[in-house]
Amino acid sequence: MTTAPLRITRVNGSLVEAEPVLGVSLYELAAVGHGRLLSEVIRLSGATATLQVYEDTGGLAVGEPLAFTGRTLSVQLGPGLLGSILDGLGRPLNVLAERTGDFIGPGASVPTLDPTRRWRFQPTLAAGALVSGGDVLGTLEERPGFLHRVLVPPGVTGTVAELAAGEFTVDAPVGKLTDGTPLRLSHAWSVRTPRPTGRRLGDDRPLITGQRIFDLLFPVAEGGTVAVIGGFGTGKTVVEQSLAKHADADVVVYIGCGERGNEMSEVLGEFPKLTDPRSGRSIMDRTVMVVNTSNMPVVAREASVYLGITVAEYYRDMGYRVALMADSLSRWAEALREIGARLQEMPGEEGYPTYLASRLGAFYERAGRARLIGRPEREGAVTLISAVSPPGGDLSEPVSQATLRVAGSLWALDADLAHQRQFPAVDWETSYSLYVEHTRAWFEREVDPSWSAVRAQTLELLQRDAELREIAGLVGPEALQDEDRLVLLVARLVREVVLGQSAYHPHDASSAPLKTFRLAQLAERARSLAAERIRAGAPLAQLDLGPFRRTLIALRDAPGAELSTRVTAAEAALAGILPAEARP
Amino acid sequence: MSSGVAQTYRAAAGAAGPLVFIERTHAVSLGEWVRLEIPGEKRWQGQVIDAGERLTVVQLLDDSLGLAPDKVRVTFTGDVARATVGKELLGRAFNGVGAPIDGLAAPVGEAMRSLAGAPLNPAARLPPNDFIETGISAIDGMNTLVRGQKLPIFSGPGLPALEVAAHIVEWARAPKGEPFAVVFVGIGITARERRDFLERFEHSGALERSVLFINEMKDPTVERLLAPRLALGEAEFLAFECGLHVLVVIADVTHYCEALREIATARQEIPGRRGYPGTMYTDLASLFERAGIVRGREGSLTQIPVLTMPDDDLTHPIPDLTGYITEGQVVLSRELHRRGVFPPVDVLPSLSRLMNAGIGPERTVPEHRQWADQLYALYARGREARLMAAIVGEAGLVAPDRRALGFLEHFERDFIGQGRRRRTLAETIAAGWSLLDALPRDDLTRIRDETWARRHAPAAAP
Known part of the structure; x- marks a missing residue:
């Protein structure tokens, strides 16, 4: 009926409609307009195709031509990915800056891997x-x-x-x-297609994060999934970055999805200067960054998480243990919502598309530890640690809920703790880990046989502290029994020295499992020793925890090599807890 | 991409609020600048927000009163919206569409910039690393503002956010006295606020290093969306082409977001939380992310957006989405304001994410981090103690809690409540130490031994 050429018939934000189309398939890529902007077919209806455009559509005119490519969105996987910083479409940002200047314009085509390097x-x-x-x-x-x-x-x-x-x-x-x-x-791989693996393996090896509160209380298994959920200012990004720096993984893929440009540039400036203590090389040598900041095109933001996980799977397939940080999946979900709304899809909860939960679930399922296909036989793992930013810090919203249904561990960050500058601001009452039982054998074998006992004692202390603080809020701490006031005192010590950890202190930013264990064990020994004295009749006022606290802080802030001498010093200080007259 | 060729249509198919619908248009581009006219009666300007062969939607920048679709002539100019930028804009005041409101002639400018602005390549950014002295202890000491940062002020109705912002504009200095400029964007401000502001600027002498873009409450809604983009285009020019350190103050972001909602509703978009459009995060990011420093260029662009939290609610979509984009927030407290503390900054929920990059040796003082952490920890403990004392009485508190309570009162009254007088950083640090020095060593858990030893060393003794 129509003999009109293939052309753009509508431009609405990041969506473009084109007519007449024939023989085009869903998710096929096209170059739209004279500027050849990269776009993807997301709806076909009769002779009309709807495409989402990965770049800024400002100035794109109705009537401009377009060309379909027959390919889907894919990434070139090969050597040279490590150390690179890619945008959501897999273009290295520094090469892009050389080509198009400091500000990103549309239509630039840059290969992911350096084509000239041998x-x-x-x-x-x-x-x-x-x-x-x-x-x-x-x-x-x-x-x-x-x-x-x-x-x-x-x-x-x-x-x-x-x-x-x-x-x-x-x-x-x-x-x-x-x-x-x-x-x-x-070779090229379509980012929306999971790379195949062999048999899935169990969750019995922990990923050592270097963060005491996670390793001790809420461990994550290699190949496991964690949701880091918290309102703004609770320290999600610092947690993600600390893990990217200190987690015991062979390769780290960091996806900055819809987040801040300055934060990314801080990472870009800082990572090359940091060394990985295990290999002695720059952290950047094991890192691939995928960066799509909040002001870059929203459709590319949606694609960036798939690009990141495809790269992670690629290194897993070589037999490596990969940690994937995604900060933040809420921004990815919002991109879905934005695109869905422009398509005039019937919205689900809070305007998010109804397929949010299934897409999110499918993404999480790409993590895991597995025997790999191909010879020689080998294993690899992708551990997924993703941030979720719930509006108003309220976990009842759809993205948090959909995440909680699939994640194996929840690290809930709390605004009140963050306001008190208790970092990492992990709310230990809400957080959980389904990997505790699976990984306990590893910790008991590799760190200390009483690892699980100390973990349980620490949790019990925190639980008792929460109850007592509620009572103290009503009757005042002076009205409590001495033994209960001791719990408050030691719990404060545990919160400040054992669980609190400075991401900026050179020796405290990462804590080896043995140091984590010793700190928690010493605090528990101090509590039981003091409790014994109180039961023997010594009033709490006569016990002095001050010197012990200082040796514990010194242990926390000391380099790893000094661990055993510092532990000895802290053990010696335990004796100082005795009432003054009982001291030798 | 834009054709560059103007084309005129004789009538529109319909109009609703600020939107005009034109049928069967040809080769119209997204963002194209549009002129509308009923000959001999009235003119309007607008922008294409949805381009289609069958239907094109134009968003008007002016009040649509009197627009008759069958009489209006619609001209697509073939050009996208642009703003005039240049150093000569310094010392001048404009309205939300860039027309002068100071009685002087329109500037010729040095360049034209697209209003949308292009995203800065993260690889071309330099991490912010130099602090800006604002003269306010709660900011300089506890939530340090760093060049290239975006640090909003979260206020509530009736709180003196604009006055705090005005003091920052007057007091702010680059640490080494580098060239400094201010771009102020008033969005939906009242005639009284506008007068106050202009007078302050003129009297303090801040005007000559400033550019003002003022959209008043009485001006058309769409202009509220345009004003910050005009201002940021100018700010980027001053920062990255002229090498100035530019501070952009945007007040009030709440009015901006309400304009966004109004227009999204007129477009019949599916609303998100509380009726605000689902695209609001991305839209706000397109403003706030324009703060930064560019590798290899001299200047910097720092933003202080001011927003009013409806009903003082920190979880309202406007402060919530802003907080997710900006690098921290400075929160004003109604309680402190009622007690006459100025500036009434509640430091507990306040945060500067980039603080660590701007403080420490060679920037501020070496012990800045511990010093601030210690003040925070004591203040948090003092707040808990105050709550508890309200129930069980001060006598029921343990001694460290009683000391924290005493600290709290001095901290709020003397440290935060500096009054309307500028404090240098050295004065701020000294004021903090004078509170800490009154406490025993065991209360100062965040102060490291070396710092304590240095401070209490008998070095001063002969």
């Missing part, structure tokens, strides 16, 4: 080998000391016809299969 590839297979998806073809050194395993892309099978050692770019073939399929150092 990598020294060493094959581990030879011609004649039968290969299938996930098999390791060979290795190269991506960063000093970091071995990048070059994999056969999932879905590819055949017999190796040629495979050569030497220096190659990511796009050049290093060999081919007998059917002519070229083998390269990199």
